[in-house]
């Protein structure tokens with residue numbers, strides 16, 4: 001389990017996150033939603049240990065995040081930031097292999113397990129076709145899948161993904177969500193994913209976590225979230241709910 005205990009974030013006198021408590025279970029896929037600027041990236045950064053809490057704490061497997069070395073933390077959780085870093089001259093294969101770093105010993109060559117996990121991550125994300133290309137030469141969507149492959153190669157219990165679909169075409173948006181759903185169901189991962197598409201979130205996720213002006217304003221399952229009054233309370237606009245054969249709930253802003 002991952003526990004967020006009374007966490008608040010203040011930067012330059014601005015409250016990014018008011019005191020917030022909730023927990024993340026393995027075997028569940030959580031959609032983190034809310035307006036632009038509501039604090040989603042800040043919260044996920046803090047959960048990844050990339051932003052220090054102003055107050056409160058985050059615990060993973062009953063230990064405070066601040067007590068983990070960066071390397072050991074990276075064996076528990078993988079974080080995909082919204083703005084992907086420059087991968088320099090790395091090839092796709094080399095970048096995905098970097099995901100194995102937390103499992104490797106100092107100056108040790110990759111093990112059979114490392115090679116196997118890299119192959120698996122490349123296959124799952126359908127990035128074989130450009131495995132030997134430099135990451136910098138890839139399209140935005142291809143690059144996003146490669147960084148996801150690096151996170152998967154890390155083989156962690158928790159995945160924290162900040163808008164991983166933003167650069168993907170409609171086909172890959174669904175492909176990636178199907179893959180993440182499969183990892184949750186078959187390998188028991190706990191995944192938090194920032195999404196703006198409520199229909200995709202309703203189709204693939206188990207729970208919604210909603211922020212509004214730095215406040216956790218709602219956390220509940222899909223059925224309890226996909227209601228006009230709940231969505232109105234989160235986003236402040238009117239929604240129509242339409243029947244849809246696959247998603248069960250189809251949302252339209254009106």
Ligand SMILES: Nc1ncnc2c1ncn2[C@@H]1O[C@H](COP(=O)(O)OP(=O)(O)OP(=O)(O)O)[C@@H](O)[C@H]1O
Nearest residue numbers: 011012014016034035036037038039040041042043
């Ligand atoms: N280090 C910082 N110092 C001051 N303000 C910050 C800092 N980081 C974020 N903010 C502000 O905090 C608010 C929340 O930012 P955050 O990136 O968490 O929002 P978000 O919900 O992820 O938004 P989006 O959907 O646009 O990505 C924004 O108003 C942002 O400008």
